[in-house]
Amino acid sequence: MIKERGVSAAQAARDLDVHENVLRKWVRELASDPRQAFPGHGQMKPEPLEIEKLRREVAKLKAERDILNKGRGLLREGRDMRFAFIAKHRGIWPVAWLCEALDVSRSGFHAWLSRKPGQRSLEDEEIGAKVRASFIGSARTYGARRVWRDVLAEGIDGGLHRIERLMRAQALRARPRRRGLPKDDGQRSTIAPNTPDREFSADRPNQRWIADVTYVWTAEGWLYVAAVIDLFSRRVVGWSMKAEMTAQLVTDALVTDALVMAIWRRGKPDALLHHSDQGSQYASEPFQKLMADNGVACSMSRSGNVWDNAARESFFSSLKTERIRGKVYRTRNEARADVFDYIERFYNAVRRHSTIGYVSPIEFERQVGLA
Known part of the structure; x- marks a missing residue:
């Protein structure tokens, strides 16, 4: 009408009951692309x-x-x-x-x-539930090997690779440790010899104890933790926690109380070796006198050499990785209760230790007739 007959846009709009601007737009589109102006049927240019x-x-x-x-x-x-x-x-x-x-x-x-699930899928579902229960029960700290031991202890057959697969399927991943390689440039101790020489094993209970001090941050300040571990069963036999380490008397009491608890628990030792670092609290006169009075021989790591007490470092690394990391303690008492719970309820009684055949320290001592 507009291009061939010469009808005005206004007249055509009135005749067709279409808005005039729409008609003018159609005219412009036709002029710009006569062949593809109106593809139609929802098609595009x-x-x-x-x-x-x-x-x-x-x-x-x-x-x-x-x-x-x-x-x-x-x-x-x-x-x-x-x-x-x-x-x-x-x-x-x-x-x-x-x-x-x-x-x-x-x-x-x-x-x-x-399709209905097969027998293996049903077994995976059953074992997967026990895998998750073991992982959650360890406060999300167990890897596949320890979870596998828990599952085997419940009488369920299954290989390690199957446990790894079921853990991946449920996105169960233990918190990784922060590992580093400290420089091995320590010098031999002048206070006491390094008797174990990195042989962290014992043939019987109360033969070798290792000890150290670590610290936990709280909103009230530092909480210092001392621990004594029996290398035979890897059990924490003595521990102590103090709020300060500024005064010499306080630091002496921290490590002394831990050793006193260990002696009280295990009885007066016979031919016992106590191994620690060269910290001033372990070299102090009160602590050395306590060991001498109880017939405990003293051994110390070389200065600046953490490898000489690697088993002790392993315990504190587990404590911080599996319990402390990511937590914010409002008070020292809150941190003290959590550390106590980790040592006595979990680490000694439940946590499977790779060095002693993936059983807990208390269970290992029970198996050898000690506990």
């Missing part, structure tokens, strides 16, 4: 169509990246684990994208959804 196609491809690539990031390691697992991941995340991404990213078929996934 070539350039917008290409842009939209690229947008969809970018969205899909981003989704595949996110899928693989979230499901890292699933490509090494069986199809059941990949199908379980798809079922869990199909509300976030399209099933087709998930299947393509994880290299499985959509038909296989839908068949898996309708």
Whole structure:
């Protein structure tokens, strides 16, 4: 009407009951692109169509990246684990994208959804519940080997690799330790010889004890912790906690009280070696007199050499990794109660120790007839 008959836009708008601006827009589109002005049926012009196609491809690539990031390691697992991941995340991404990213078929996934679980899947579900219970019961500190020992203790057969797989499937990961390699440049002690010479073992109870002091930060200030460990069973036989270490009398009392508790618990020792670092509290006259009065021989690490007391470092590393790290204690009493709980309720009584065959120190002593 407008281009061929010469009707004005205003007249055509009135005749067709269409807004005049719409007609003028159609005229401009026809003039700019006579062949692709009106694709129709929801189709787009070539350039917008290409842009939209690229947008969809970018969205899909981003989704595949996110899928693989979230499901890292699933490509090494069986199809059941990949199908379980798809079922869990199909509300976030399209099933087709998930299947393509994880290299499985959509038909296989839908068949898996309708298939009843097999015997191994039922066993995995049962064992997985016990794996999680063991992990939670250890305050999320156990790795696969200790969890495996807990599962075996309940009479359930299963290999270590199966436990590792079930832990990965449930995202159960123990808190890692902060490890470092200290420089080994210590000098021989002039106070007492380094008798163990890095042989951290004992043939019988109360043959070798190791001791040290660490500290815990609270909102009220530092809480200092001293511990004495029997190398035979790795049991903490004596401990003490003090709020200060500024005065010499206080520091002497900290380590003295820990040794007194150990002697009270284990009885007066016979041919016992006490190994510590060269801290002033261990070299003090009251502490040396206490050891002499009880017939305890003194041994000390070389100056500045933590490897000479690595077993002691291992215990305090476990304490800080498994219980203290990430916590904020409002008071010293709160920290004292938590450290007590870790030592007496968990470490001595429950925690499986790799050095003594993955049993707890108390259970190990019970097995040899000591406890």
